[in-house]
Amino acid sequence: MTGPAPVTTADPLVGRFRAMWTQLAGIGRDPGTGGYLRYAWSAAELTCREWFTTEAVRRGLAVRPDGNGNLWADWIPSGVDPAAPAVVTGSHFDSVPHGGGYDGPLGIVSALLAVDELRERGFTPARPVTVAAFVEEEGGRFGLACLGSRLLTGGVSAQYALALTDSDGVTVAEAMRAAGADPAAAGPDPDRLARVGVFVELHVEQGRALVDLGAPVGVASMIWPHGRWRLEFTGAGDHAGTTRMVDRRDPMLTCAHTVLAADAQARRLGAHATIGRVAVRPNATNAIPAQVHAWLDARAADDTALATLVEAVGAEAAARARVDGTAVAVVRESDSPPVAFDPDLTDRIATAVGAQLPGVVPVLPTAAGHDAGVLAGHVPTAMIFVRNPTGVSHAPNEHATDDDCAAGVRALAAALADLAGE
CATH class of the missing domain: 3.40.630.10 (Zn peptidases)
Structure with a gap:
């Protein structure tokens, strides 16, 4: 306005x-x-x-x-x-x-x-x-x-x-x-x-x-202190209609779990965590994604709390990736003390x-x-x-x-x- x-x-x-x-x-x-x-x-x-x-x-x-x-x-x-x-x-x-x-x-x-x-x-x-x-x-x-x-x-x-x-x-x-x-x-x-x-x-x-x-x-x-981290979730692209749920390696599931985990960890630590940007490949309605990139914006009252938050989010993402048969990488793009x-x-x-x-x-x-x-x-x-x-x-x-x-x-x-x- x-x-x-x-x-x-x-x-x-x-x-x-x-x-x-x-x-x-x-x-x-x-x-x-x-x-x-x-x-x-x-x-x-x-x-x-x-x-x-x-x-x-x-x-x-x-x-x-x-x-x-x-x-x-x-x-x-x-x-x-x-x-x-x-x-x-x-x-x-x-x-x-x-x-x-x-x-x-x-x-x-x-x-x-x-x-x-x-x-x-x-x-x-x-x-x-x-x-x-x-x-x-x-x-x-x-x-x-x-x-x-x-x-x-x-x-x-x-x-x-x-x-x-x-x-x-x-x-x-x-x-x-x-x-x-x-x-x-x-x-x-x-x-x-x-x-x-x-x-x-x-x-x-x-x-x-x-x-x-x-x-x-x-x-x-x-x-x-605050920063931005790119979360790279990799799975296997496939057909949304013919691939059985049990056979899927869907990185979107890992990403979705990580979004919820970031919110929960931030609340636990009295910090702030936001995932407001996501890029999906191939980004098709009837296709299981092959790759999802999400950006984590994390902020906390001190360096220790911020490091704890980012580490906890990364650990939750890795644990969920093992369940989903996907892979995850956490890449720091910027940080400010x-x-x-x-x-x-x-x-x-x-x-x-x-x-x-x-x-x-x-x-x-x-x-x-x-x-x-x-x-x-x-x-x-x-x-x-x-x-x-x-x-x-x-x-x-x-x-x-x-x-x-x-x-x-x-x-x-x-x-x-x-x-x-x-």
Whole structure:
């Protein structure tokens, strides 16, 4: 959903937010589901990137892409050293399949509006302020989340990343070339990373903690460790009508058992396990599958619990495979360690935000991954969350009210002013 219709308000920032948000609202939106299809390097995501460049240039920001496809828009007032470590904020444009509109773009729109707010107050930063738009944060097209920030920081090699393929067999390298980017430039960028002095990412909350706390914004304390594992189930393809049940080696049975086992193990451990993507070969109604691939998304409060969860799911799958006469392999595709955001920076931002907005600013953990989590291993990093009244994310009902989004802009502006001041 794209939010409510414009309403009359005494707060001009609410109107400015709605005007900017409306410009993006229709890009990549599926009219049937109401969800978004903004995959990395796709026409929809490239249109969003063009919009970003136009809006940044209109504000006098110098926009430059890096070799990995991330965009950087620098606000460097006269007299400020352009090589000084910047206060960086931003997020991403890409979406999960049929995801919500706020996950990612809210952080970019809010960052541009925060620059406007600071200028309107007559604030001049003493160090560069940069708005960033990272590429392929969701991993919705090529399967590896936070691809742009991982490449930037050296968390993944260019050789590995460029060979990743989407569901149509298009590689990252081919997608970059089609968009006019040079894949030969991809890889770690220590010079650009050195120019990031601190990173603050604003994001819609992916959950309902702020709803329950009655707060429009909050600050993140940590990100749970999480990862993705590909479960490869192999059996024997055969005829659905003529093959006796006793003779079957059906990998779908093994997969189905594993889905239930993942759910049970996650509940036992107080963790999260999801199998939301499955690929079947030959994928015919009247044929027993020869192979089933399923992707496990696993998250837990600490590394030990996460490892226990994945090991337990793998053991259950292997045990069931022996019963079904099938085979199973568990392949790790990505993993992200726990991220404890810099406590001093978190407290500083919570204090700055609290001075700008009424009420207590909650500090809360999240189980959702972000580019901020990748950058946290290299630079001081923090996150600001905006209340999501539905509590839904990665789905069309993801939402935030215009009033809360305006509160988020003010919170981000307060954080940037505190960090970029004298």
